[in-house]
Amino acid sequence: PGPTPPPTPGPTPPPTPGPTPPPTPGPTPPPTPGPTLPPTPSPTGQCEVAVVAECEATLADGSTVPCDQLNPTIEDCGPISKEYCYTITNIGTECGDITMFERTRTPPGGAPVDLLQDLIASGADTNLCPQESLRYCEDPETIDTCDDQCYLTEVTVEATMPGGFVCQAEDEYELCINPGCRIETGITCTLNDGSGTLCEDIPPAQDIDCGPVSVEYCYQIDNVGPTCGTINKIDRTRTPPGTTEDILDVLIPNVDNRLLCAGESITVCEVDEVDSCVEECYETEIEVDATMADGFVCTALDEYEFCVPETTSEECNVEVDLECSTDADRTIGGTGSCDAIIPIATRCDNRASVMSWRFNGGDCEQSFNIQEADKFTCTDFDGGAPTEGSAWITVTSVKDESQVYFDGEVRVGDLFSMFAANTDKGKFDADSFFYVYSDASKANLLQLSSVHTSCSQNLFLKDKFGSVQLLIFENELGLFTCFVQATYGFTITNQGAADSGTIVEFTSTTNGVSDDCLDDVPADSDTVQPGDTVIVDKQVLIDMTVRQEYNTVAYIRAETPNGSSCEDTSTLQFTAGNPNLPTFGV
Numbered sequence: 001p002g003p004t005p006p007p008t009p010g011p012t013p014p015p016t017p018g019p020t021p022p023p024t025p026g027p028t029p030p031p032t033p034g035p036t037l038p039p040t041p042s043p044t045g046q047c048e049v050a051v052v053a054e055c056e057a058t059l060a061d062g063s064t065v066p067c068d069q070l071n072p073t074i075e076d077c078g079p080i081s082k083e084y085c086y087t088i089t090n091i092g093t094e095c096g097d098i099t100m101f102e103r104t105r106t107p108p109g110g111a112p113v114d115l116l117q118d119l120i121a122s123g124a125d126t127n128l129c130p131q132e133s134l135r136y137c138e139d140p141e142t143i144d145t146c147d148d149q150c151y152l153t154e155v156t157v158e159a160t161m162p163g164g165f166v167c168q169a170e171d172e173y174e175l176c177i178n179p180g181c182r183i184e185t186g187i188t189c190t191l192n193d194g195s196g197t198l199c200e201d202i203p204p205a206q207d208i209d210c211g212p213v214s215v216e217y218c219y220q221i222d223n224v225g226p227t228c229g230t231i232n233k234i235d236r237t238r239t240p241p242g243t244t245e246d247i248l249d250v251l252i253p254n255v256d257n258r259l260l261c262a263g264e265s266i267t268v269c270e271v272d273e274v275d276s277c278v279e280e281c282y283e284t285e286i287e288v289d290a291t292m293a294d295g296f297v298c299t300a301l302d303e304y305e306f307c308v309p310e311t312t313s314e315e316c317n318v319e320v321d322l323e324c325s326t327d328a329d330r331t332i333g334g335t336g337s338c339d340a341i342i343p344i345a346t347r348c349d350n351r352a353s354v355m356s357w358r359f360n361g362g363d364c365e366q367s368f369n370i371q372e373a374d375k376f377t378c379t380d381f382d383g384g385a386p387t388e389g390s391a392w393i394t395v396t397s398v399k400d401e402s403q404v405y406f407d408g409e410v411r412v413g414d415l416f417s418m419f420a421a422n423t424d425k426g427k428f429d430a431d432s433f434f435y436v437y438s439d440a441s442k443a444n445l446l447q448l449s450s451v452h453t454s455c456s457q458n459l460f461l462k463d464k465f466g467s468v469q470l471l472i473f474e475n476e477l478g479l480f481t482c483f484v485q486a487t488y489g490f491t492i493t494n495q496g497a498a499d500s501g502t503i504v505e506f507t508s509t510t511n512g513v514s515d516d517c518l519d520d521v522p523a524d525s526d527t528v529q530p531g532d533t534v535i536v537d538k539q540v541l542i543d544m545t546v547r548q549e550y551n552t553v554a555y556i557r558a559e560t561p562n563g564s565s566c567e568d569t570s571t572l573q574f575t576a577g578n579p580n581l582p583t584f585g586v
Helices: 116-121
Strands: 049-058 064-066 079-090 096-106 133-137 141-144 149-160 166-177 183-191 212-223 229-239 243-246 265-275 280-292 297-308 318-326 354-359 377-380 390-397 404-411 415-419 431-437 445-452 468-475 478-481 483-494 501-510 513-516 533-543 548-559 565-576
Touching (some): 049 149, 049 166, 096 166, 116 133, 212 297, 229 265, 265 280, 483 501, 483 565, 501 533
Antiparallel strands (some): 049 079, 079 133, 096 149, 149 166, 212 265, 229 280, 280 297, 390 431
16 A cells, blocks of 8 residues: 555634734823912911102292101191102011002092003012112102192002012101191180189188179180181090080070181180189180181180189288298208208318307316317316306416417307407417406416317317307308208288287297297288288207208297288298218127
């Protein structure tokens, strides 16, 4: 058999397809943008730019004033030049650009005027860093101050900061000119009895017939401006009782009478009562408003006060006032007041030519000084110097007793003076003897003291050396004394309405010590007629070595011919004397 033929091949199957791939995506479109948002405000919540508007006026004489200080009158009003300026400041913490600068003025009003381009054209740098400022002034313009007018200027500024932050600031300036609205008012008050007596001259009423007194208040209103105006308010405040009333309808009930043209005036009055039995002050205030034809309102004010005096007594009413004065040259500021006496020098530091001593009497035990034991000695004989009556005192030099400084009789409490001029040397030696004898015979020595008197050692005013005490010394520097002479001035007035008053008691008591002043009343002046005044001056000595308070009470009593009696007191208080030296604890 022949070879076996190969099998006959069948048809080739088609290839098996793989998985289908997904479709290829197209390009992704960009996201659609949202709406544009406004610039985000500064996170601080505070505007970082500020603007200030100013106005300056140039007057006819070339001087300048802020516009809001213009106060023209009808006599001096007229054309003036005014200039508006604006100051822009960055008050934030970052630099920024000025992106808006607008101004509105009324009149004329209308749309805002853009000043930014003018600002840029002026060469100003509109980029401001923190605390930097720029100033821009508009061209001056002329206005007529005779026209009643108000001018309002408003300015707005915007600045753009980094990041797009926007800040805004505003300011305004108002100028009002009103030369024509001028009114004035005045108040008068008189007794409502036809006498014309002014209220401030109301005489004191007598106790027996005091009571209500009718007074008339009159108010004069003047239009001193150039245009007519209508009075629309008259407010009157009276104290007491302290109430305010609009009395226009009462004083000017007819509306037609309220119109006042230039140069016109009107006087209106009202009647009131005061109590003459009560010492009282009455105050009246008036406020008047008037409206001019252009709508401006003027206000005028005035006030008036008077006092009802204290009533007088028909029978007896005496009054005393007390003051203290001294030489103005001895007081601080030249006031002459006893409260301002200049302190004195109390230590003798330069050799004296005169010394004045008071003879106190008494023994050596009362000595009070700080001279050393080898400078001052004192010895008593037969009980020492007398404490009343008189003694014979002789003062000599210790070195040469032929040099006599004083020799004479002195009563206890009186002063005696020793003079260096009485000697050949013309000056006091270092030490002096003070002899105190019972009489001029010098047979009975009562006290002998030795005192250092050349002022080279401790010697002070008011030092006591046995029975004598230093009160005055004089040297090349002047006169030095413990005392300053002052004057108590007593003013005595008879406030009675009918009878004369005769002063029967008159005393002055200072710090508890009384002094009878009746003999100090001038002769034939002890009887004082109603309404008359008597002035009594009394000389007093102020001890300047002691800082103390003086309390003085003046007392006076008077009687009338019918036996009625009245009295009064006056109190005076002042402090005088050298300041106390400080003391220090150990």
